[in-house]
Amino acid sequence: MKSMQANLILDSHHNSDTPKTNSQPFPIKTREFKIENEEVLVYGPIKILEDQRRCYKNNELIELTRREFNLLTALVENLGRVLNRRQLLKVAWENSHISTKTIDVHIANLRKKLGEELRISSLRGIGYRLEPICS
Numbered sequence: 310m311k312s313m314q315a316n317l318i319l320d321s322h323h324n325s326d327t328p329k330t331n332s333q334p335f336p337i338k339t340r341e342f343k344i345e346n347e348e349v350l351v352y353g354p355i356k357i358l359e360d361q362r363r364c365y366k367n368n369e370l371i372e373l374t375r376r377e378f379n380l381l382t383a384l385v386e387n388l389g390r391v392l393n394r395r396q397l398l399k400v401a402w403e404n405s406h407i408s409t410k411t412i413d414v415h416i417a418n419l420r421k422k423l424g425e426e427l428r429i430s431s432l433r434g435i436g437y438r439l440e441p442i443c444s
Contacts, residue, residue, distance in 0.1 A: 350385045353426045353442045357382055366423055376401040377419055380412070384429065384439035393436035412437075 350357040356365045362378055364371045373381065383392060383400040392400075394409035401415065416429060416437055428440040 350382065352385045352388070352439070355381075355385075355423060355426060357385060364423075366426065371422055373419075373422065374415075377415055377422070380415055381419055381423075381427075384437065388439050389441050391432055391436050391438045397436065 348359050350359065354367045356368075357363075357378075358365075359382065362375075364373050364378060364381065379401045380397060383397065394412045397412045398407060398409065401412075416431075420427060420429060428442070430438045430440055432438060
């Protein structure tokens with residue numbers, strides 16, 4: 310990895326129904342690295358290479374579906390913030406006619422694939438929040 314440079318980005322003034330995107334990141338304890346002109350999101354042992362649409366845990370490639378990848382990226386970019394099911398549907402599905410319970414299934418799949426390092430809290434009747442990693 311050539312010249313990794315960490316930039317901790319903090320933003321506490323985001324009040325929108327739309328989850329943040331790369332242009333508006335909100336990682337707390339999440340670092341964004343530039344590796345050879347590619348942005349990498351890091352959450353503990355999990356690294357997300359957005360341009361390649363790859364996810365690694367402890368440097369091992371984790372196979373994610375397109376929707377799982379989109380959900381994980383949205384959760385990491387909005388670390389510590391509650392994202393409701395409607396917001397997550399916008400991220401992973403363009404079609405709003407999908408049942409919001411579909412989100413629950415995909416979150417469960419992410420938890421299975423990434424293990425306990427992925428600290429997703431369920432807020433009953435509201436949505437999900439990726440908890441910051443305390444160091």
